[in-house]
Amino acid sequence: MGFLDVLFGRTKPVQPKLDDLFALPSAAVQLQAASGFTPTGSGSVCFRAVEGKTFTDIQKDVTDLLDMDAEKGTALPVEVTRDSYGFTWIVSNHMSDEMDGLVTDLHAVNSALVDNGFGPQLLCTLVAFRDESNRPLALVYLYKRGTFYPFAPLNERQQTRDNTLEIQVKGLLGDDLNIEQDLTRWFPVWGAPGL
Amino acid sequence: MATRTRYAPDRGLTVRMTATMFLLGLVFVAFVALIIGVMSAARVSAAGIVLVAVIFGGGMAFASLFYSDKIALATAGAREVTPQQEPRLHGIVDRLCALADMDKPRVAIAPTRMMNAFATGRNSKNSVLCVTEGIMDGRLTDEELEGVLAHELSHVAHKDVQVMTIASLLAIVAGLLVRFAFYSEIFGGGRRGGNNSQAALLIPLIMLVSAVVYAVSFLLIRTLSRYRELAADRSGALLTGQPSALASALVKVSGSMQRIPTQDLRKSEPLNAFFFTPALKPNGQGLSNIFSTHPSLEKRLAQLAKIQQQLGEITPDKH
Numbered sequence: 056m057g058f059l060d061v062l063f064g065r066t067k068p069v070q071p072k073l074d075d076l077f078a079l080p081s082a083a084v085q086l087q088a089a090s091g092f093t094p095t096g097s098g099s100v101c102f103r104a105v106e107g108k109t110f111t112d113i114q115k116d117v118t119d120l121l122d123m124d125a126e127k128g129t130a131l132p133v134e135v136t137r138d139s140y141g142f143t144w145i146v147s148n149h150m151s152d153e154m155d156g157l158v159t160d161l162h163a164v165n166s167a168l169v170d171n172g173f174g175p176q177l178l179c180t181l182v183a184f185r186d187e188s189n190r191p192l193a194l195v196y197l198y199k200r201g202t203f204y205p206f207a208p209l210n211e212r213q214q215t216r217d218n219t220l221e222i223q224v225k226g227l228l229g230d231d232l233n234i235e236q237d238l239t240r241w242f243p244v245w246g247a248p249g250l
Numbered sequence: 251m252a253t254r255t256r257y258a259p260d261r262g263l264t265v266r267m268t269a270t271m272f273l274l275g276l277v278f279v280a281f282v283a284l285i286i287g288v289m290s291a292a293r294v295s296a297a298g299i300v301l302v303a304v305i306f307g308g309g310m311a312f313a314s315l316f317y318s319d320k321i322a323l324a325t326a327g328a329r330e331v332t333p334q335q336e337p338r339l340h341g342i343v344d345r346l347c348a349l350a351d352m353d354k355p356r357v358a359i360a361p362t363r364m365m366n367a368f369a370t371g372r373n374s375k376n377s378v379l380c381v382t383e384g385i386m387d388g389r390l391t392d393e394e395l396e397g398v399l400a401h402e403l404s405h406v407a408h409k410d411v412q413v414m415t416i417a418s419l420l421a422i423v424a425g426l427l428v429r430f431a432f433y434s435e436i437f438g439g440g441r442r443g444g445n446n447s448q449a450a451l452l453i454p455l456i457m458l459v460s461a462v463v464y465a466v467s468f469l470l471i472r473t474l475s476r477y478r479e480l481a482a483d484r485s486g487a488l489l490t491g492q493p494s495a496l497a498s499a500l501v502k503v504s505g506s507m508q509r510i511p512t513q514d515l516r517k518s519e520p521l522n523a524f525f526f527t528p529a530l531k532p533n534g535q536g537l538s539n540i541f542s543t544h545p546s547l548e549k550r551l552a553q554l555a556k557i558q559q560q561l562g563e564i565t566p567d568k569h
Contacts, residue, residue, distance in 0.1 A: 062271070063264045064408040064481030068488055069351045103349060105491030107562040140345055141393050141492075176491055178349055199351035214337055239354060242344035245337075 068175030072201030073165055075233055079182060079194070080154040082203075082231040089227045092184040092192050096151040097249040100164040101178045104143045110173060114143070117167045121147060121160055133160075136248045142178060146249040157182065165198065181206075183250050192220065193250050194232070195241075202235035203228070211245050260484060260553075267477045271417075274470045278420045281463045288452055299430045299456070307423035315415040319356075319371040319378045326368075328360035328380045339386065342396050343379065346403055350489055355379045355406055365389065365503045369402040370411050377406045390499055397496030398503070400486035407485065410478050417474055421467040427460040469541075476545040483550055484557060491561060493554040500554075504547050 060067065083094050104110055118133050125132040131148040138144060147160040161180050168177055177198040184192040193206045205224040207217040221241070225234050235241060244250070285300050314321065323330075333340040339357055347354045355369065355377040365384040371377025379402050385395065405411075431453050483500075487493035 061409045061413065063259075063267055064410065064413075064478050064485075065259045065264065066350070066404060066407050066485040066489075067259075069349075103345075103491050105561050106494055106558065109562045110491070139392070140341060141396065142345065173491075175349070175488075178345060197348060199348065214334060240348070242348060242354075243333075243341075245341070 069199045071165065071169065071174050071177045071198035073162065073169065073198070075201045075203075076158055076162055076165075076180060076196055078232055079158050079196075082194070082228050083154050083182070083184075085231050086184065086194075086224070086228060090224065091186045092190075092224075093186070094151050094154055094157075095183045095185055095249075096149040096153060096157065097146060098149075098157045098161050098180065098182040099144045099146040099247065099249045100161050100180050101138075101142050101144050101244075101247070102165075102168060102173075102176045103141070103178060104137075105173060105176060109171075113167060113171050113173065114145075117164050118145065120163060120167075121145075124160075134248065138246065138248070144248045148249075179244070181244060181247055181249065190217070190220070191250055192224065193244070193247065194224075194228075195244060197235060197240065200235060200240065201233060202240075203232045204235040204241040206241070206244060208243070208245065208250070214243070214245060216243060260481075263477060263480060263484070267474065267481070270470055270474045270477065274417060274420065274467060274474065277463060277466055277470070281420065281424065281459070284459055285456070288456055300427065303423050303426040303430055307419065307426050311415055311419045311422055315372050315412065318411050318415075319376055322368065322370045323358055323378060323380065326360040326362070326380060326382075328358040330356055330358045330378070339381065342392070342399055343403070346396070346400055346489060350403060350407065352403065352407055355403070357381075359383060359386070363387075367398050367402050369405045371406065372411065373409075374406060377411075379403065379406070385503070390502060391495070393490075393492055393495040394499035394502065396490055397486060397492060397499045400489045401482050401496065402486075404482040404485035404489065405478075408478065408481060410482070413478070414471070414475065417471050421464055421471060424460045424464040424467060428457055428464060431457040431460065472541055472543060475543045479544050480550065480553055483553060487554055487557045488561075493558040493561070497551050497554040500547060500550055 086092050087094075104114065114135070118135055121133045134144075134146040134148075136144050136146065145164050147157060147164075149157045149160070161182075165174075165177055165180070168174060179198060180196040181193045182196075184194070186192070191208060194203050195206050196203050205221045205228075207220040207224075209215040209217045228234060288300075322328075331339070336357065336359065339359075343354060343357055353374045355371065355374070356379070358378055358380040360380055360382045362382045363384045364382050367379070367381040367385055369377060369379045379399065381399070385398065390398070483496065487496050490496070
């Protein structure tokens with residue numbers, strides 16, 4: 056925020072950064088090779104819905120668009136869920152080797168919001184991974200910062216996360232992804248759909 | 251490239267805020283010019299008092315800014331809470347901070363039944379967001395609570411504590427001058443005797459001018475505070491995209507204020523300027539509005555209704 060914004064008490068809503076998302080497919084390959092975590096094929100976009108019909112209509116248009124793929128049989132229909140914080144998640148499910156298709160779907164959702172002027176409502180995008188022992192791991196993309204961070208939940212009820220694994224993933228993907236350096240921004244997304 | 255936005259700044263509010271700050275600056279410049287004039291006329295006697303008031307006032311303002319978070323928490327008897335203790339509250343703040351791309355403040359809870367919240371701190375790294383137990387007890391829905399927290403986070407983003415401290419500096423110095431001049435008139439008047447009648451006349455003059463400056467700057471600061479509240483409402487509503495939830499939270503919190511026992515209210519008085527809604531109800535409408543730190547409920551609701559309309563536009567303006 057600039058000096059004038061502080062002086063006048065106005066915040067410019069932060070516009071999301073979208074393009075970094077396309078670094079995900081190559082990072083997924085790298086992650087699989089180095090740690091054994093494979094994509095589950097599930098990914099989601101999380102945003103704060105705006106009240107009113109305008110926003111609901113846009114949201115419906117996007118899910119209709121994505122479901123057209125499902126009708127052709129190339130993908131599963133998208134799920135729309137609302138979490139307990141009031142945020143909306145659009146979950147897209149693909150086969151685990153279709154990382155490109157998944158990212159394209161996620162990008163379709165966020166660009167639809169941006170095109171209609173609702174870019175500042177985007178919170179994060181999440182892509183889910185599992186290893187052989189079925190440990191969950193998510194790569195979370197923060198739209199406002201254009202950075203990724205790993206989220207590895209251990210026990211949801213006790214709200215513990217596997218920090219060792221997260222730091223390890225940070226090291227593995229440092230060259231492929233723009234990893235969030237400020238660890239205080241790695242906020243947990245407990246119970247995220249698709250994880 | 252022009253991007254579409256539904257988040258155009260409110261020009262009217264900016265203009266009114268600029269005018270208030272300009273007037274405040276004008277009063278300050280006029281005051282300083284006058285003091286310099288008085289100092290050069292009176293040489294020693296008045297200069298000492300002015301210098302002490304400026305140093306003392308500046309020190310007080312700096313200390314209150316630097317320790318604002320600790321002072322406010324101690325006054326409210328609040329304790330900081332970890333994500334493990336209050337996962338829900340931290341979860342909401344996490345998400346709002348990620349949406350707004352800002353540093354997460356520390357989170358604290360004040361043990362009072364009153365429904366309220368405040369944010370304070372000298373910068374974004376050292377700020378603290380405090381809610382009362384009353385506001386967390388389920389009377390507000392999650393969306394309403396989120397609206398309240400977004401309003402408080404906007405105060406942090408707008409650096410309102412810094413802005414209001416700087417704005418108050420003038421009033422503090424003027425207030426101190428009145429006091430010093432008054433005491434020196436009582437205790438020091440006799441010693442000076444009649445041989446320096448010019449300086450003896452100047453002391454009451456400084457007192458009078460300082461009193462006027464204090465009164466004018468007090469009103470201007472209150473006006474500025476009301477505009478800052480409207481600005482925080484606005485940014486908070488745009489952040490969550492739910493102006494109606496914030497509006498209904500305002501109605502609920504303001505309504506509950508009338509039922510609060512007086513002892514709690516008196517204790518909370520010093521924190522008023524940082525509260526979500528003031529804990530003290532003005533008795534009458536009309537004139538009491540210009541002394542108020544917060545805009546009237548009607549004004550806040552009207553602004554939120556306007557934002558609701560703005561967010562619902564099918565084709566937003568290009569900016």
